[in-house]
Amino acid sequence: MSPEALxxxxxxxxxxxxxxxxxxxxxxxRLFARRPDLRPLFRDDLTLQERHLAASLELIALNLAMLDALEEPLRQLGADHARAGVRAADYPPVVETLLEVIGEALAGVPASSDASRAESAADWRRLLEAVGRHMLAGATRVEPDRPAARP
Ligand code: HEM
Incomplete structure (x- = not known):
């Protein structure tokens, strides 16, 4: 990513x-309304779940200057997700829902123009898609015949 995009x-x-x-x-x-089957993967306690979104966005936003250096940790994170039963097909709904929420959050930022919001939204999309690619590359390291955590 360019320094401006970062x-x-x-x-x-x-x-x-x-x-x-x-x-x-x-x-x-939204995620659980769209994909109720993903709900059991997360802990029951809603406050603990909040860590997921916050941890993901923080991880990305604060470290993206070294996205290349993050490749290996992201692969590891992807392998951990796969071990917990997360499948490749689960990424698009999660990434799209995240992008939707980020898009709406950007819309609520005062003093930003439509053009700069659209640019930021496109940056976030590129970034999350790259993160997803790294994670999925790591997910393939997990034994393919290992049973997922859910049916
Ligand atoms: C977009 C890429 C994603 C990123 C950057 C990401 C990031 C993270 C991070 C940083 C954690 C916290 C790990 C910890 O607490 O040590 C986590 C946990 C978790 N992630 Fe993801 N994740 C992604 C995609 C997904 C997908 C597609 C699913 C499938 C539903 C998923 C399900 C989970 C679950 C179930 C946990 C454990 C949450 C809990 O403790 O209840 N993640 N993820």
Missing amino acids: RRVRESYASFAPRMPELTAAFYR
């Missing part, structure tokens, strides 16, 4: 980070 992602993250609890609630509400 700056835009970091700035947009800082602009919506204070609203993380409501964004998190919106993310899970």
Whole structure:
């Protein structure tokens, strides 16, 4: 990513980070409405679940300057997800729901133009898709015949 794109992602993250609890609630509400089968993968306690969105976005926004250096840790994270029963087909709904919530968060940032919001949204898409690719590359390391955590 270009230095400008890195700056835009970091700035947009800082602009919506204070609203993380409501964004998190919106993310899970939508994800589980769309994919109720994913609900059992997450812990029952909703407050612990919040860690997922916050941890993911923080991981990405704060470390993206070294996305290359993150390749191996992201592969590891992908392998851990696969061991927990997350499948490749689960990534698109999670990534799309995240992008939707991020898009709406950007829309709520005062003093930003439509053009800069569209640019930030495109940056986030590129970034999350790259993260997903690295994670899925790691997921293939997990024994393919290992049973998933859910049927
Ligand atoms: C978009 C790429 C994703 C990123 C960057 C990501 C990132 C993370 C991170 C940082 C954690 C926390 C690990 C920890 O607490 O030590 C986590 C946990 C988890 N992730 Fe993901 N994840 C992604 C995609 C997915 C997908 C597609 C699923 C499938 C539903 C998923 C399900 C989970 C679950 C179930 C946990 C454990 C949450 C809990 O403790 O209840 N993740 N993820």
